[in-house]
Amino acid sequence: MPRVKFDWDPNKAAANERDHRVSFDEAKEVFFDPNAVDQFDPDHSIEEARYNIIGFSSRRLLFVVYTEGTDGVIHIISARKATKRERTEYERAN
Secondary structure (H helix, E strand, C coil): CCCCCEECCHHHHHHHHHHHCCCHHHHHHHHHCCCCEEEECHHHCCCCCCEEEEEECCCCEEEEEEEECCCCCEEEEEEEECCHHHHHHHHHHC
């Protein structure tokens, strides 16, 4: 299994944990959910290609926004608990 590298802005990570009670360390776990639903987000890809992934961490179902650098590093932008609609989307895909 290839090693996946992650990065994020530490100030953004602190604000995200305060506002959504989800750490970016926990958010990394969704990328290893074999049933994760990963999709391109054209509505928020003005300056850079953004993606959304819905998947399980070790604790709960999360919705994570990220970009991927040309070097393959995944840059986490935000993470929160998945909404009911997002949970339904995950369940329908699986």
